[in-house]
Amino acid sequence: AGIISTLILSASAYSAEMTVGFSQIGSESGWRAAETSVAKTEAQKRGITLKIADAQQKQENQIKAIRSFIAQGVDAIFIAPVVQTGWDPVLQEAKEAEIPVFLLDRNITVKDDGLFMTGVAADSVHEGAVAAQWLIKQQDGKACNVVELQGTVGASVALDRKKGFLDTVAAVPTIKIIRTQSGDFTRSKGKEVMESFIKAENNGKNICAVYAHNDDMAIGAIQAIKEAGLKPGTDIKIISIDGVPDIFKAMMAGEANASVELTPNMAGPAFDALLAYKKDGALPPKHIKTESILFEPESAEAQLELKKDMGY
Numbered sequence: 001a002g003i004i005s006t007l008i009l010s011a012s013a014y015s016a017e018m019t020v021g022f023s024q025i026g027s028e029s030g031w032r033a034a035e036t037s038v039a040k041t042e043a044q045k046r047g048i049t050l051k052i053a054d055a056q057q058k059q060e061n062q063i064k065a066i067r068s069f070i071a072q073g074v075d076a077i078f079i080a081p082v083v084q085t086g087w088d089p090v091l092q093e094a095k096e097a098e099i100p101v102f103l104l105d106r107n108i109t110v111k112d113d114g115l116f117m118t119g120v121a122a123d124s125v126h127e128g129a130v131a132a133q134w135l136i137k138q139q140d141g142k143a144c145n146v147v148e149l150q151g152t153v154g155a156s157v158a159l160d161r162k163k164g165f166l167d168t169v170a171a172v173p174t175i176k177i178i179r180t181q182s183g184d185f186t187r188s189k190g191k192e193v194m195e196s197f198i199k200a201e202n203n204g205k206n207i208c209a210v211y212a213h214n215d216d217m218a219i220g221a222i223q224a225i226k227e228a229g230l231k232p233g234t235d236i237k238i239i240s241i242d243g244v245p246d247i248f249k250a251m252m253a254g255e256a257n258a259s260v261e262l263t264p265n266m267a268g269p270a271f272d273a274l275l276a277y278k279k280d281g282a283l284p285p286k287h288i289k290t291e292s293i294l295f296e297p298e299s300a301e302a303q304l305e306l307k308k309d310m311g312y
């Protein structure tokens with residue numbers, strides 16, 4: 001017992017000295033708020049000081065925050081990158097300052113992969129494919145006009161969720177994407193775009209399903225469908241991604257049909273990889289992949305309880 005307590009003491013004393021700067025995108029969705037709150041809890045568990053900078057959805061703010069973290073000499077930088085490109089110069093600066101960079105929940109394209117240590121994220125192409133497979137199964141050969149609410153323009157998750165869905169439905173000619181537009185991952189824009197889709201498509205009567213790149217936009221769309229006098233979940237099927245409490249509530253009310261869960265615990269695996277690296281130089285895999293499980297109304301109540309227990 002003596003050896004164990006000494007080991008625990010030295011591990012926590014070690015991590016208590018670490019400071020991580022986290023450049024967070026913003027608070028555009030329920031999922032994002034959950035990710036921020038889980039990151040704080042996971043840092044606390046490990047005795048790590050976490051400094052969070054909210055970029056209000058702007059890459060330029062993220063770049064400023066990263067430069068400020070470099071100037072402060074933090075031990076590591078976590079970035080949830082709002083868009084996929086444009087990171088090379090600032091990550092080069094972090095590399096020159098010998099500060100390891102960890103990516104959370106979205107990917108980037110850089111000339112040199114050595115500019116970041118690892119990325120913790122789901123396979124977003126797979127998420128889109130899972131959503132499409134669900135719809136194909138539901139339709140069972142029946143025709144379906146789909147409207148798509150895309151995430152933030154240029155975000156890896158928006159590009160990949162689109163690709164995964166499109167590639168999968170391409171094999172089924174009866175399923176067609178008739179309209180697609182960005183709702184920027186927010187509830188209000190999701191509603192606004194859905195209102196325009198409804199107007200353009202015979203007051204929504206031509207629409208069979210909404211594929212939303214996140215739950216918040218799906219919830220905005222549900223509101224727009226109700227205001228148009230149609231029943232979401234029945235007249236128009238709703239499939240989205242995230243698995244946040246509000247989508248499970250919508251499922252329980254019969255207004256949403258399925259969601260592909262994205263865990264908000266992206267920081268936990270990144271902290272573990274950072275601690276292992278600082279301790280003995282262990283290099284993590286380049287991508288740490290999280291699961292993508294699809295949930296339907298049957299499991300909504302249990303999922304909601306689980307989220308409450310997890311504190312979000």
Ligand code: AHR
Binds near residue numbers: 030242
């Ligand atoms: O990058 C993850 C995505 O960003 C989530 O699906 C969405 O809700 C968030 O804004």
